[in-house]
Amino acid sequence: MDFADISPKLTMLVYGLVAFAVVVGGLLLLLDVVPTYFARRRERQLLAVAAGDAPAPPAGYVRKPREFGYAIFFLLPVIVLLLIGLVVPVIRTLLLSLKSGDGTEWVGLDNYGWMFSNSDILGVLWNSLLWVVLVPLVATSVGLLYAVMVDRARFEAVAKSLIFLPMAISFVGASIIWRFVYAYRGEEQDQIGLLNQIVVWLGGTPKQWLLDSPLNTLLLIVVMVWIQAGFAMVILSAAIKAIPGDIVEAARLDGVTAWQMFWRITLPSIRPALIVVIVAITVATMKIFDIVRTMTNGNYDTNVIALEMYNQAFRYQETGQGSALAVFLFILVIPIVVFQIRNLRQQREG
Amino acid sequence: MAVFPRRRQAIVIATVVGLALSATACGDDSDSGSGSNGSSAECSAFDKYDGNDGKKVKIYASIRDAEADLLEQSWKQFTDCTGIEIDYEGSGEFEAQLQVLVDGGNAPDIAFIPQPGLLGTFAKAGKLKPAPADTKTSAEANYPADWLKYGTVDGTFYGAPLGSNVKSFVWYSPKTFQEKGYTVPKTWDELIALSDKIAQGGDKPWCAGIESGDATGWPATDWIEDIMLRDQSPEVYDQWVTHQIPFNDPKVAAAVDRAGTILKNDKYVNAGFGPVKSISTTSFQEAGLPILENKCYLHRQASFYANQWPQGTKVAEDGDVFAFYFPAVDPSKGEPVLAAGEFTAAFADRPEVQAVQNYLATPEYANSRAKLGNWVSGSKGADINNFANPIDKLSVQILQDQSKVLRFDGSDLMPSAVGAGTFWKGMVEWINGKDTASVLSGIQSSWK
Numbered sequence: 001m002d003f004a005d006i007s008p009k010l011t012m013l014v015y016g017l018v019a020f021a022v023v024v025g026g027l028l029l030l031l032d033v034v035p036t037y038f039a040r041r042r043e044r045q046l047l048a049v050a051a052g053d054a055p056a057p058p059a060g061y062v063r064k065p066r067e068f069g070y071a072i073f074f075l076l077p078v079i080v081l082l083l084i085g086l087v088v089p090v091i092r093t094l095l096l097s098l099k100s101g102d103g104t105e106w107v108g109l110d111n112y113g114w115m116f117s118n119s120d121i122l123g124v125l126w127n128s129l130l131w132v133v134l135v136p137l138v139a140t141s142v143g144l145l146y147a148v149m150v151d152r153a154r155f156e157a158v159a160k161s162l163i164f165l166p167m168a169i170s171f172v173g174a175s176i177i178w179r180f181v182y183a184y185r186g187e188e189q190d191q192i193g194l195l196n197q198i199v200v201w202l203g204g205t206p207k208q209w210l211l212d213s214p215l216n217t218l219l220l221i222v223v224m225v226w227i228q229a230g231f232a233m234v235i236l237s238a239a240i241k242a243i244p245g246d247i248v249e250a251a252r253l254d255g256v257t258a259w260q261m262f263w264r265i266t267l268p269s270i271r272p273a274l275i276v277v278i279v280a281i282t283v284a285t286m287k288i289f290d291i292v293r294t295m296t297n298g299n300y301d302t303n304v305i306a307l308e309m310y311n312q313a314f315r316y317q318e319t320g321q322g323s324a325l326a327v328f329l330f331i332l333v334i335p336i337v338v339f340q341i342r343n344l345r346q347q348r349e350g
Numbered sequence: 351m352a353v354f355p356r357r358r359q360a361i362v363i364a365t366v367v368g369l370a371l372s373a374t375a376c377g378d379d380s381d382s383g384s385g386s387n388g389s390s391a392e393c394s395a396f397d398k399y400d401g402n403d404g405k406k407v408k409i410y411a412s413i414r415d416a417e418a419d420l421l422e423q424s425w426k427q428f429t430d431c432t433g434i435e436i437d438y439e440g441s442g443e444f445e446a447q448l449q450v451l452v453d454g455g456n457a458p459d460i461a462f463i464p465q466p467g468l469l470g471t472f473a474k475a476g477k478l479k480p481a482p483a484d485t486k487t488s489a490e491a492n493y494p495a496d497w498l499k500y501g502t503v504d505g506t507f508y509g510a511p512l513g514s515n516v517k518s519f520v521w522y523s524p525k526t527f528q529e530k531g532y533t534v535p536k537t538w539d540e541l542i543a544l545s546d547k548i549a550q551g552g553d554k555p556w557c558a559g560i561e562s563g564d565a566t567g568w569p570a571t572d573w574i575e576d577i578m579l580r581d582q583s584p585e586v587y588d589q590w591v592t593h594q595i596p597f598n599d600p601k602v603a604a605a606v607d608r609a610g611t612i613l614k615n616d617k618y619v620n621a622g623f624g625p626v627k628s629i630s631t632t633s634f635q636e637a638g639l640p641i642l643e644n645k646c647y648l649h650r651q652a653s654f655y656a657n658q659w660p661q662g663t664k665v666a667e668d669g670d671v672f673a674f675y676f677p678a679v680d681p682s683k684g685e686p687v688l689a690a691g692e693f694t695a696a697f698a699d700r701p702e703v704q705a706v707q708n709y710l711a712t713p714e715y716a717n718s719r720a721k722l723g724n725w726v727s728g729s730k731g732a733d734i735n736n737f738a739n740p741i742d743k744l745s746v747q748i749l750q751d752q753s754k755v756l757r758f759d760g761s762d763l764m765p766s767a768v769g770a771g772t773f774w775k776g777m778v779e780w781i782n783g784k785d786t787a788s789v790l791s792g793i794q795s796s797w798k
Contacts, residue, residue, distance in 0.1 A: 101767075101798075102475075184631060186624030208627055211782060297564050299630070299778045314446040315564075316767035317471065 090330065097323035101316075111324035121325075124303045127217050128286070131224070131304060135285040136278050139225045143232025143277070148262060151240055160237065164230040171227065175294035178223045182209040182295075213301035220302060223291050228284065232277045239273035240266060272347055279340045286333055305329050393431035399709060403433030405702035410451070410458035411692065412444035417724070424719035428709050434702050445770070452477055457697035460706060462512055464692045465762040466500040467769055472695065473503035479699040480506050484708040492713055492729040500758045501693045509693030510711035513719070514728045516745040517572050517652040517688040517759060518579075519673035523641050524666075532647075538580065538679040542611075545618055548647050554621035556612055557646035558629045559637025560781065567774030568761065569634045570781060572688065573609045573650060575760040579686035580679040581605040584755050587686075591760040597768075597797055598790035606786045613781065621646035630781045641671055650676060652690070653726055653745040666740040673741060675748065687748055690759040691728070728756075765797065772796040 100107050115121050143163075150159040166174060183193030184206055191197040196206035210216045243266065251265050267274075289306040296302045298311070305325055313322025413421055418440045429436050439458070441447050445468060451457055452472065463469045472478045481489070481501075489498060489510040501509030520541075527534070532548075535541040548555035560569045578587050582601050589595045590602055612618050613629065620628045622640025629637075635658050638649035642663065649655075653673070656665050664670045678685045694710050696703055709715055713731020720727060720736035728749035737743045748754060761769035772793045780789045 184624065184628065186620075186622070186628065189622075189624075208624075208631055210631065211627060293564060297566050299566055299775060300782065311771065312767075314449065316765075316771045317449060318767055 093323045093326050093330075096319050097327045099320050099323075101318040101320050103319055107320065111320045112328075114321060115324050115328065120303075121308065123301055124298075124305060124308045127214075127301070127303060128305045130214070130217055131221060131285050131288055132282060134218075134221050135224050135228065135288075136281040138221070139228035139281050140232045140236075140274070140278050142225065142229040143234075144236050144274070146229070147233045147237035147240055148266065151237065160233065163233050166227045167230040167234075169227070171290035172294050174223055174227055175291045178219075178226075179210075179295050182219060184208045210296055210302075211300050216296065216300055216302050220291055220295055223295070224285065224288060228281050232281065235273055235277050236270060239270035243269040272343075275340070275343055279336055282336055283333060286329060392427065395714065396428055396431040396709075399428070399432045399434070399705040402702035402705050404435070405433075405700070406435045406437055407460065407703050407706045408437045408439070408458045409460045409462070409706075410439050410441065410444070410448060411462035412440060412442070412464060413462065413692075414440035414442060420719070420722045420724065424722055425706075425709070425715070427718065428706075428715075432705065434705060436706065445766070452697065459698040459700070459703045460694055460696050462692040463509065463695050464690065465766070465769070466509075466693065466758060467763050467765060469501065469509050469693055469695050470503045471766075472697075473506070473508050477697060478503075478508050479696045481508055481510055481696070481711075482699075482704040482707055485510050485694075485704070485711040488708070488711045488713070492711075492716075492731045494728075494752075494756060496756050497728060497758070500763070501695075509695040510707070511728060512692045512694050512710060514689055514691035514726050514745075514749055515653045516726065516748050517690060518576055518676040518686070518748075519651065519653055519655075519741075519745075520676050521638050521641060521649040521651055521655060521671055521673045522647060523644070523670060524668055524672050525670060526641075526644055526647065534674045535677055537677050537681060541677050545612070545648065549617045553645075553647070554618060555647045556618045557621040557623065557632075557637055557640050557649050558613060558619055559623070559632030559634045560629055560777065561631055561633040565770070565774065566630070567777045569637070569651065570609075570613070570629075570777035571761040571769075571773050572652070572759065573613060574606055574777070575757075576650070576676055576688045577609045578602065578605040578760070579688055579755075579757055580676075581608050583683065584686055584757055587757055587760065591763040593764075593797055597794035598787065603786050603790055606780070606790065610780075610786065627782055630778050638671075653741055656739065656741045657724065669740075673744070684755045685753070686755045686757060688757055688759060689728070689749065690762060768793060768797045 096103060097111055098106055098108060115125075146159075146163055150156050153159065169177070180192065181194045182196075183191075184196055185191050185193070187205055191200055191206055193206075193209075195209060199206055209219055247265060247269065248261075251261060256264065287306050288304055289310065292298055292302055292304050292307050298304070298307050306329065309322050309325035309329065311322075312318045312325060316322075411418075411421075418438065422436070422438055425436060428434070445465065448458075448461055448463075448468070457477065463472075469478070486507050489501070489507070493511050497511055498507065501507060501511065522534070526532075532544060535544050545555040558569070558573075560567050562568055575587075578590060581604055582590075586595070586601055590597075590599070595601065614626050616626055619626055620632065622643065622645035623629075623632050623637075634651070638646070638651055638655060638658065639660075640646035641649055642659070655673075659665060659671055666672060675685070675687075694707055696707055713729050716727040716729040716732040717736050719725050720732055720742075723738055724742070726737070726742050726745040726749070728746070730750055732746065732750075734743060734746055734750075737746050749756070761773050763769065764773065776789045776793045779792075780786065
């Protein structure tokens with residue numbers, strides 16, 4: 001590669017680093033200078049009081065507004081970014097979902113009516129439901145089972161990295177790999193797909209796996225589980241390791257079976273981690289896009305909300321219908337987020 | 351909270367300032383190599399575009415990689431002589447991204463739009479600038495009126511044609527045809543007779559594939575369009591693509607069923623891949639390759655399929671593979687040609703943008719691009735000897751042939767929700783066994 005080609009990018013990188021240093025450095029500096037300034041002032045005032053020159057300043061009085069000012073100062077960038085990045089787009093999407101495809105006239109709830117009456121879109125919603133129910137359930141169970149089984153086993157590190165490795169592959173990469181696994185060639189030809197080759201070895205005839213609904217959606221779900229099980233396993237394994245040794249020992253002394261140990265000790269102890277994992281995987285599954293787009297492009301009745309939303313809004317220029325789908329997806333995510341926040345709060349209080 | 355000692359503070363400040371200074375020093379060396387040398391003899395041809403030295407024109411299109419390199423090479427002399435700097439960007443997500451760019455106020459100066467439907471959307475939204483007079487004059491002098499109407503919206507001419515490709519081709523192996531004593535069919539009946547002959551010998555004659563990532567289904571829509579033109583008249587074709595007749599009109603159904611006599615015939619397809627349904631999972635890139643292994647004899651695909659053959663394959667009338675014109679059902683009604691191509695549409699009307707537009711519409715540009723190879727143009731001013739590749743040459747001959755009836759790829763003329771949505775998806779379902787009537791009425795209901 002020519003240096004001239006990459007030099008603008010390097011300059012950009014340097015700019016980025018400088019901007020980062022300025023902002024973060026500036027904040028740290030402020031964090032340092034401002035409290036010192038106030039501390040010094042208070043020190044001087046206290047000294048003055050001690051010397052008997054001035055009346056004592058009220059102790060709790062100055063603290064409050066200053067802390068409020070701090071909070072505003074540090075929250076402001078976040079609030080501004082949230083406003084531009086989240087709140088405004090949400091409102092705009094909401095408005096767009098009430099407009100026609102080209103965004104010129106108001107159509108009321110027509111786009112939502114279309115969503116729940118069009119048989120294709122209903123199929124899309126059912127597929128999404130299948131994803132959201134199956135992926136968190138299967139991925140978390142597999143991850144948990146694996147984490148419990150390899151815990152303190154002989155080759156734990158190796159066994160764990162085997163399951164964790166798929167996490168390092170992008171969804172698109174994983175989809176391409178699995179498309180080869182499901183690939184089909186006619187009976188008279190050599191199979192290039194692993195699954196069909198196995199079928200042929202077992203004496204069956206090769207099948208076009210990705211064509212038949214609903215089997216094809218299940219086969220796509222396998223890809224997601226393959227990726228996410230590693231994530232579940234790592235988090236849950238760490239949680240299992242963090243169970244206090246004395247609880248486990250006490251249980252052992254009481255003579256629990258392995259079964260009881262799992263249900264009475266392990267599971268309740270890792271409950272917070274379990275919830276985090278399930279919520280994270282559920283949200284990731286709701287947004288699933290790449291796997292379906294890469295493997296079937298939503299054909300053969302495998303389409304899901306996020307992909308259909310993209311197609312409607314950006315490929316078919318039906319922004320109204322696309323926005324309606326986006327709003328629906330947004331509404332679906334809200335209960336999960338609320339649940340997660342409440343859960344976090346309970347944990348903090350408990 | 352930890353309180354830093356004073357000295358460390360000084361170091362932090364010094365570092366930050368130092369970094370900032372060095373960055374500005376680096377940023378200064380922006381290249382300014384636009385020096386015009388418009389005086390030399392080679393450049394005299396570009397005199398009429400003078401006066402835009404150092405100006406920038408941003409072009410956005412779907413053409414990428416090697417093709418994009420050739421594109422940039424093709425206007426190099428123009429940019430060198432005029433001093434206009436062309437900033438070209440190709441994107442695989444062109445259609446979706448162009449909309450985003452235009453909506454966001456970041457429209458490119460010029461876009462090469464391959465879908466007249468999309469061009470019409472932008473024109474009607476008032477985003478496009480009408481083509482300058484010189485562009486219009488050279489376009490009218492070099493392209494048939496049938497073709498120019500695809501760059502015209504409500505009587506205003508916006509886009510001059512750029513590259514083209516011919517879709518009405520059937521790929522075959524001249525070598526195999528000679529060995530087996532087959533002749534290139536000249537009529538539809540001969541084509542079917544040949545297919546039957548091959549099928550009787552125990553081989554499947556046709557291979558096809560419509561998988562194409564997020565555009566899966568498009569090769570099947572080309573089949574339907576090509577047969578629409580043959581089964582019906584070009585006038586009915588125009589009514590169909592402009593929705594003057596419904597999508598599930600019996601005339602359309604007849605054409606789809608005729609396509610089905612080949613595509614959904616288990617005796618005919620899918621050579622080298624499997625049963626009919628394997629068409630939907632076979633990628634269009636590899637669909638024709640069994641021809642090289644003598645497993646498949648006929649593959650209907652556009653001229654650009656020439657790029658898909660592995661290196662060392664001789665693409666010529668006496669070579670390993672070549673293509674013949676997809677024959678007409680009734681040649682007495684004229685020979686229809688399905689074609690596609692890009693149009694240069696401008697979102698700005700600055701003088702340098704118009705200069706580029708004017709240049710791209712000239713036969714000089716067409717010849718400059720043609721000499722670099724791997725390109726087809728319908729421009730009458732393009733010299734046939736500049737097209738080295740035999741299939742490109744054949745395509746140009748077909749496009750320049752006045753007796754042929756030229757029509758644009760219909761799915762590119764329809765609204766994108768249909769032409770790049772339900773039509774594609776409908777064809778996938780059709781290949782997978784859904785009946786013609788319900789597929790067509792499904793597409794009809796999506797066309798608002």
